[in-house]
Amino acid sequence: MIGLPHFLVVSAGLFTIGIYGLLSKRNAISLLMSVELLFNASNVALAAFARFGYGSVEPLAGQAFALFVITIAAAEVAVAIAILLLIYRLRGTIWVDEIDLLRW
């Protein structure tokens, strides 16, 4: 009854919400959180494909892939926060609309 499309809808929804957050929030940390949502969305999709298309490529390749994504996302968050802290130290702000040195 619950099949692949359902999970894909959830994934699409998460992705969309992530995009919305990415584009509309001022706080840099919120952007980071939105990006995590994006990662999760793709992970859900990957796991769903692994579940419903078992054996199409390697068995459970999607889940292994998702595992890698989790790992990398963790590393990425660490580095991103380090950069964020640096910017905060230098600029005194974390509002992304105030960090615009490359502006015309």
Next chain:
Amino acid sequence: MTWVFDYLWLIPLLPLVAFALIFGITYENKRTSAWIGITAALAADAVSLVFLFAEIAQRQPHHVIKLIFDQFITFGTAPADFTLQIGVLGDPLAAMMVVVVCSVSALIQVYSLEYMRGEEGFVRFFGFISLFTFSMLLLVLSPNFFQTYVGWELVGVCSYLLIGHYFKRPAAAAAAKKAFIVTRFGDFAFFVGIAYIYARFHELDFYRLSTMWTAGKVSSLGLFVIAMLVFSGAVGKSAQFPLHVWLPDAMEGPTPISALIHAATMVAAGVYLVARAYNLFAANPASLAVVATLGAVTSLMAAIWAVAQDDIKRIVAYSTLSHLGLMMLGLGVGAYSAAVFHLFTHAWFKALLFLGAGSVIHSLHTQDIWEMGGLWKRMPVTAWTMLIGCLSAAGIPIFSGFFSKDAIVSAVFAQGNIVLTTMAVLISFFSAMYVFRLFFVVFTGEPAKRRAFDPKRIHENGRAITVPMIVLSVLAAIIGLAASVTVKGGFSGFVFYGPRAETESINYVALAASTGIALAGLLTASLFYHARFKRFSAAEFNQRFAPVYAWAHNKGWFDEIYEAMFVRGLLLNAGRAVQWFDTNAIDTFMDSLAGGYQLVAQRARRLQTGRVQAYALGLFAGMFVLVVLFIVFGGGGTLAAAVGR
């Protein structure tokens, strides 16, 4: 000696190589550059002399054509298509001219070693002289109209460059421009003529065309038109009326240039062209009449004007105009050999007169004859050589000018046209008169009193200046006699048109008459201007005939008329129109183009907000658009294949 015909191409090549060397390699070194130019001219002269003797030794009339570039420019592949050739033509006329060009070029370059010492642009001067020599030789050795035109334009450019040698002086720059523009009118008509010839005859080679003129491809009216168009080129280059106005102004250039270009060679190119294409003119008697009339009118007017000029170079310039007109007159009445012979002798004595004038100018630092005087004792070499030059120019017997001028005047007598004959008589009279006016004013009496110039400073010039003058004076003295005696049948046995004259028919009456007229002129001049023997006052005479004097002194006001008619009217307004177009149309277009870019840039740069979020927005929106496009316009199949199979 006939081996020389295979090496004729060396003659123009040597000065060209000198030009390249001077501008390319030795530009920094004055002495080397000058000597390269001189050596090239001398080497070319040597080959030319061998060429001349080879031609003299020929028994039968003959010509040799060696093509260097058989198909210099071609369109199409069939033989009937468009072909232009470059080559060398070896015949007596060419041989004679080539010797003149190379010799005078070499002599004035030696002269310039001292004359131009310390002057600005010394090396440039020599380089351009070599270029000019090459161009003139290209023109003279040309076997067809095309190459003649190429040489024609090249000498025009060189003339411009050399007249405007002191280009920082506005007068010199203006004179160079004037020379170029005025001759342009003639050159343009010449080009139209060449195009017409090619269109009708499909041939530009002189010798091949010589039989084709009357073959019926063109009506006699057409032949007249062609002849007039070609003659227009000659009118421009040889400064005949109405295109004569550039020659006196060309005196702004250094004196050696005046000697080379505006006496011996370039201005002779017009006469040379008519001589080369004489078949064309002979085919239509009306054109010969035009040539003769125009020549006579120019010659007489110039001779009268020369009597009323005070600038030494201007006097000699008008003399050149007058003699060129005389040559045209000779050609027009059918005295081909005489006219060409006069071209030959005129080169020597006119160059000599210019170099002498230059010597005087170099010593006294003035060009006004009334500031000179008394140079006979103080500058002996110049004085003697100038005397010989003046005697030759006036046509006094034994000197070379006499032989050639007398031949022309005899021919005019023989023609029987009263008007032309009268004009020829007057021309002879005035020729003698103005040249000896110059001589007496400059060389007799005492130096004129001038502020800030001590007469004791006047001295003869160095060897570099005097030796060429001596050489030229020897030639001016004896060449006439030599040519008549050494070549069988005289000069008319060497260069001629139509049946060869086996013996010279000498009209003793005409001989005596023209000698008498010349002597009359000399006498008149001495009566007015010789410091010791003068009886009449020139100033009083000029006042009595004031309108005539005014007309002569102002050169007929032609400059003023042309200025008002053409320069103000046409050129200025054309210039204004072009300027309006440039400012309003072109500048506006460019400005709006630039302004448009600026506008777009100003708007577009607002996209660079520097904020990452805005970029992310653009990214996703763009991605969306791209994917949609991909799906709609053909990517759907790929997508289906990727997931479905």
Next chain:
Amino acid sequence: MSHSQALYSIAFYAVALLTLTSALLVVTLRNVVRAALALIACFFMVSWLYLLMNADLLWVAQLLIYAGAIPVLVVFAIMMTRRSMSDTSNSDTSNRAWALPVAAAVFVLLLAVLLPAPWKLTPWPDLAGTTGVIGEQLIRTFAVPFEVVSVLLLIGLIGAVILARHEETEAEERK
């Protein structure tokens, strides 16, 4: 529909709803601390989604890392950037007007592509657990990415430390 299937459906819809709701809260709450808490909730729910897909290793990994480690980092970051403690620390930008249409467009596009696509589905074998299979995959097929990821983690670690060092430390080192 069998009993287990019905239960399964209810569970799925509940989890899915909670996931999406908490995600929405993450992006709409004005207070960033509260948004971080919503994030934890979202990740938690996603881990249950994994379990519903028989992905037990992922379920645990998600709980450990995503619902455990990462929110800790996020909270740390919030704490260190003190200004964001205020009530409007997670406000919206002026881009908001554009964000909604773009996001909606992307959503529609995704659905339009994913749903009609003819996926080739295969039945799920009755595995004891996915851990063994994934382990085998990591050692065999994905050996190189596995090693590379470990290097990447090392680099990330070093990089984060270098970037976030205090300036006084650098100044001291220069003396």
